[in-house]
Amino acid sequence: MSSNTALLLIDFINSMDFEGGENLLENTKDIVPDVKALKQEAKSQNVPVIYVNDNFGLWQDHVDDLIEDVKKGQGRPVIEELEPSKDEYFILKPKHSGFYGTQLDILLQQLEVEQLIIAGIAGDICVLFTANDAYMRGYDLWVPENTSASEHKEDNENALRIVKRSLQADISSTKKCSIEDYVRNEKQ
Amino acid sequence: MSSNTALLLIDFINSMDFEGGENLLENTKDIVPDVKALKQEAKSQNVPVIYVNDNFGLWQDHVDDLIEDVKKGQGRPVIEELEPSKDEYFILKPKHSGFYGTQLDILLQQLEVEQLIIAGIAGDICVLFTANDAYMRGYDLWVPENTSASEHKEDNENALRIVKRSLQADISSTKKCSIEDYVRNEKQ
Amino acid sequence: MSSNTALLLIDFINSMDFEGGENLLENTKDIVPDVKALKQEAKSQNVPVIYVNDNFGLWQDHVDDLIEDVKKGQGRPVIEELEPSKDEYFILKPKHSGFYGTQLDILLQQLEVEQLIIAGIAGDICVLFTANDAYMRGYDLWVPENTSASEHKEDNENALRIVKRSLQADISSTKKCSIEDYVRNEKQ
Amino acid sequence: MSSNTALLLIDFINSMDFEGGENLLENTKDIVPDVKALKQEAKSQNVPVIYVNDNFGLWQDHVDDLIEDVKKGQGRPVIEELEPSKDEYFILKPKHSGFYGTQLDILLQQLEVEQLIIAGIAGDICVLFTANDAYMRGYDLWVPENTSASEHKEDNENALRIVKRSLQADISSTKKCSIEDYVRNEKQ
Numbered sequence: 001m002s003s004n005t006a007l008l009l010i011d012f013i014n015s016m017d018f019e020g021g022e023n024l025l026e027n028t029k030d031i032v033p034d035v036k037a038l039k040q041e042a043k044s045q046n047v048p049v050i051y052v053n054d055n056f057g058l059w060q061d062h063v064d065d066l067i068e069d070v071k072k073g074q075g076r077p078v079i080e081e082l083e084p085s086k087d088e089y090f091i092l093k094p095k096h097s098g099f100y101g102t103q104l105d106i107l108l109q110q111l112e113v114e115q116l117i118i119a120g121i122a123g124d125i126c127v128l129f130t131a132n133d134a135y136m137r138g139y140d141l142w143v144p145e146n147t148s149a150s151e152h153k154e155d156n157e158n159a160l161r162i163v164k165r166s167l168q169a170d171i172s173s174t175k176k177c178s179i180e181d182y183v184r185n186e187k188q
Numbered sequence: 189m190s191s192n193t194a195l196l197l198i199d200f201i202n203s204m205d206f207e208g209g210e211n212l213l214e215n216t217k218d219i220v221p222d223v224k225a226l227k228q229e230a231k232s233q234n235v236p237v238i239y240v241n242d243n244f245g246l247w248q249d250h251v252d253d254l255i256e257d258v259k260k261g262q263g264r265p266v267i268e269e270l271e272p273s274k275d276e277y278f279i280l281k282p283k284h285s286g287f288y289g290t291q292l293d294i295l296l297q298q299l300e301v302e303q304l305i306i307a308g309i310a311g312d313i314c315v316l317f318t319a320n321d322a323y324m325r326g327y328d329l330w331v332p333e334n335t336s337a338s339e340h341k342e343d344n345e346n347a348l349r350i351v352k353r354s355l356q357a358d359i360s361s362t363k364k365c366s367i368e369d370y371v372r373n374e375k376q
Numbered sequence: 377m378s379s380n381t382a383l384l385l386i387d388f389i390n391s392m393d394f395e396g397g398e399n400l401l402e403n404t405k406d407i408v409p410d411v412k413a414l415k416q417e418a419k420s421q422n423v424p425v426i427y428v429n430d431n432f433g434l435w436q437d438h439v440d441d442l443i444e445d446v447k448k449g450q451g452r453p454v455i456e457e458l459e460p461s462k463d464e465y466f467i468l469k470p471k472h473s474g475f476y477g478t479q480l481d482i483l484l485q486q487l488e489v490e491q492l493i494i495a496g497i498a499g500d501i502c503v504l505f506t507a508n509d510a511y512m513r514g515y516d517l518w519v520p521e522n523t524s525a526s527e528h529k530e531d532n533e534n535a536l537r538i539v540k541r542s543l544q545a546d547i548s549s550t551k552k553c554s555i556e557d558y559v560r561n562e563k564q
Numbered sequence: 565m566s567s568n569t570a571l572l573l574i575d576f577i578n579s580m581d582f583e584g585g586e587n588l589l590e591n592t593k594d595i596v597p598d599v600k601a602l603k604q605e606a607k608s609q610n611v612p613v614i615y616v617n618d619n620f621g622l623w624q625d626h627v628d629d630l631i632e633d634v635k636k637g638q639g640r641p642v643i644e645e646l647e648p649s650k651d652e653y654f655i656l657k658p659k660h661s662g663f664y665g666t667q668l669d670i671l672l673q674q675l676e677v678e679q680l681i682i683a684g685i686a687g688d689i690c691v692l693f694t695a696n697d698a699y700m701r702g703y704d705l706w707v708p709e710n711t712s713a714s715e716h717k718e719d720n721e722n723a724l725r726i727v728k729r730s731l732q733a734d735i736s737s738t739k740k741c742s743i744e745d746y747v748r749n750e751k752q
Binding site for chain 4: 055059060061062063064065086089090091092093094095100101102103105106107110
């Protein structure tokens, strides 16, 4: 399938070593199987997979070092399930939004992407603000309700409500909508 | 009082001529007296007042024309209460966030502003995303809970919760905290 | 003619009241007739005309006030020849490049512009740096050698050489290439 | 010495495998000893060294892979002299300017840098446009005339002239001005 869609995976490479990190880890574990399946579907459909991940204060574009370092934290079980491979894009971000201080927008233009599927943590911070920056730049958005997690479930739902209302995003579960369905609908 | 604080007034110059505009108008009318008092206090304290407002598709920096045009809509009662004067800054924004595609950040740096007070509509869209962009750029934030409004009150509360939690902003009511208090606390 | 081309007029609304302003004024007067003809051709071809102009420290989007104010300077003869009308776009820029801290890029995307014709002053500062930012964003460029001016003629030629070599821009004179020719060549 | 100065090294990690690359390589070899000495002085003075380098189309933040790959080109002798170590910053840039689509500005703010020393290639492209973006963001600039190189020497001199005139940068040779001198002068 040829498409102009990409999948963003936000901040899954995460030490979780901060206040509230245990809650976030528990909620993230719940979504990992669905995220893994989504990533697998993306790869089978030749939809580019782009990790967009906090730089954890390293400020250097040495991704391999970052992953090794972050794995020492309590987020290790999530990282092991969603570890990036070298044929996937990996972009470090210095702040909340994946578009602020990164080459993400330029990469997406080069790949001729017009539609973004966004999965990640935390739903009420980095996913929300990346989605907003994507919306302002004109991307169509699908932020599946079952592939983002926050420290508190109520906050994740609130954020999804804003994403749906304010950014006119699709938030259908990946259990009801496949990437193939999404791309077909957008093309109409 | 010398300070490095500025007051942003987001999207009050608004036709309200869109779906849901009547609800937003009603909720905005409720906050107008508190916004007006806040603006008055800012002026008395020499805190710069900066309107940051949707360009309503005009894409030209003719603010006077824009205000006249927008006043024809149902938002007129709000505009009349909060009309800008020529000694206040007025910046047009093309999208949700006041920082995207505008000279706001450069103006704030020139004014040596480090703390922002943000009031505006809608709380769950333009105020939220302007606050986030401000936070990523390192500004300290006060987003008073009684000077923003959204189409639905529940959404305004949700957005304020995100602003407080994710952006570490103060959301105290202006009835409990004055600009003078806020500036004094930040300086400590 | 349908096209995805726009004409940028950089900093012609200029007081010229600065050190070196007299030289710049003399050199600008030499190009005004060609710029005026280029603008006329753009209008006759429905190519959008976008003034992108220094804010002269006003930091407010009141274009009419700015023009009145700037006209008091020695640049008045140039302004009178190239005065904007209300059906043309007018964007204020706070710094050298027309893309930094402005809504220019968003406007160009909305107009579906892919090719830019750039005329303006000074050729070795604001024209050069606007052209570079345009090139990095993927626009094709025509910077006619007879519609930019600098304080020193040698510097203008140097800047044009960089524009041609580093930004792969066309620098043909408008006497040898019309807008119609340019658009036709680009479409091939 | 405590300072708020940083040294940017632009595009030295370069395959040189492009048209004109041989000329650029020859001219770059001439400046390598002075660049190496400048880098050494920076390190001895605790001035942060920040490589800002083309991503060579890899669009992934795997710096180690990039360096290995680029070393296969004819630029290898330059890379071997100026190879980055892990205690130096390394930022990938997708386009000409080191500030476009990168975390450079955010890193500099975090390091509280106000003055930049810029060395690199090519002087009439990436060094010039990085210097301009730095100037628009308020950094004081030193672009030593003996630590940048271009494909043609005349173009390098032209670019330096623009940097000096338009960006008010110091272009003194490192043989006449040390980092210590520069920092002392700026502090006055």
